[in-house]
Amino acid sequence: MSPKPLVTHMYTADPSAHVFNDKLYIYPSHDRETDIKFNDNGDQYDMVDYHVFSMDSPDGPVTDHGTVLTAQDVPWVSKQMWAPDAAEKNGKYYLYFPARDTKGIFRIGVAVSSTPEGPFVPEPSYIPGSYSIDPASFVDTDGQAYLYFGGIWGGQLQCWSEGTGKGSEYDVNGLIFDESKSGPQEPKGEGVIALSPRVGQLSDDMLSFVAPPVDLRILAPESGKPVMADDHERRFFEAAWMHKYNGTYYFSYSTGDTHYLVYATGSSPLGPFTYQGRILEPVLGWTTHHSIVEFRGKWYLFYHDCELSDGVDHLRSVKMREIVHDEEGKISLA
Numbered sequence: 001m002s003p004k005p006l007v008t009h010m011y012t013a014d015p016s017a018h019v020f021n022d023k024l025y026i027y028p029s030h031d032r033e034t035d036i037k038f039n040d041n042g043d044q045y046d047m048v049d050y051h052v053f054s055m056d057s058p059d060g061p062v063t064d065h066g067t068v069l070t071a072q073d074v075p076w077v078s079k080q081m082w083a084p085d086a087a088e089k090n091g092k093y094y095l096y097f098p099a100r101d102t103k104g105i106f107r108i109g110v111a112v113s114s115t116p117e118g119p120f121v122p123e124p125s126y127i128p129g130s131y132s133i134d135p136a137s138f139v140d141t142d143g144q145a146y147l148y149f150g151g152i153w154g155g156q157l158q159c160w161s162e163g164t165g166k167g168s169e170y171d172v173n174g175l176i177f178d179e180s181k182s183g184p185q186e187p188k189g190e191g192v193i194a195l196s197p198r199v200g201q202l203s204d205d206m207l208s209f210v211a212p213p214v215d216l217r218i219l220a221p222e223s224g225k226p227v228m229a230d231d232h233e234r235r236f237f238e239a240a241w242m243h244k245y246n247g248t249y250y251f252s253y254s255t256g257d258t259h260y261l262v263y264a265t266g267s268s269p270l271g272p273f274t275y276q277g278r279i280l281e282p283v284l285g286w287t288t289h290h291s292i293v294e295f296r297g298k299w300y301l302f303y304h305d306c307e308l309s310d311g312v313d314h315l316r317s318v319k320m321r322e323i324v325h326d327e328e329g330k331i332s333l334a
């Protein structure tokens, strides 16, 4: 039986869960109804703000801490505040969020608070060198923080490539944005490897990358080579997440048009990662997006589906389920 939505007074999606001060916090997208026509570019996902939720125990109740950041607060944002994440370092809390800038290009911003429940004060501009969507922050046990990100099609990852873009207004760390690659298209064909998610190491103040983000390689176990572009059941689409279990790094993500949540493991937060298998089969609704967190000795998968809206793709609700890592480290639902 499918678990109940954690939040029912509004639509919530893309839950990023963290434990701060022995309390469970959820940083989701805030879905809303619009009259925007559905398309494969995700224009109907037209969100304008974020709420923070918390739970004192895994059985609830869930507290809504209200609006913590709105598009109006952020000078560089034009629209579409998509899947956020949060991190803590040195007693400060950071909300990472993607949105389209005034040129319609997805960038990643950061906003800061002295408490996990916000409100968050945004930096005046997006993180230099950031692009695409779905930031997932991870602070390793040695204190080094990383930001994983990327999403194809509506998330525009396929639009960025190395180029001779010096001087171009869209030039980011030697990458150039190609508008003609926008929309539902991605690399394909025999011998073509899939696009990789990106990872950047964050500066000590958590506000910038210390070096340009790099490709995060996901390898097929049978070949030891990158997952291929036509392998839609395993290639990265969006919804990056990182967790660490027993010293192993777990990179999980959505396969997009095949609707799986899957994972790959590695021995470094920078990869490479080897594909391991599925965490969740398709849910009701087009998108699937999640986080994985340990709380009081148990592990939980936070995800969303569209049951509360009777299947309306852009009106989603956050849910949680316990998961386990078996003796070999393989993940399954509890």
Ligand code: FUB
Binding pocket: 013, 014, 029, 045, 082, 083, 133, 134, 151, 238, 239, 287, 288, 289
């Ligand atoms: O919520 C908008 C987008 O839908 C997210 O950024 C993607 O991961 C997908 O869930």
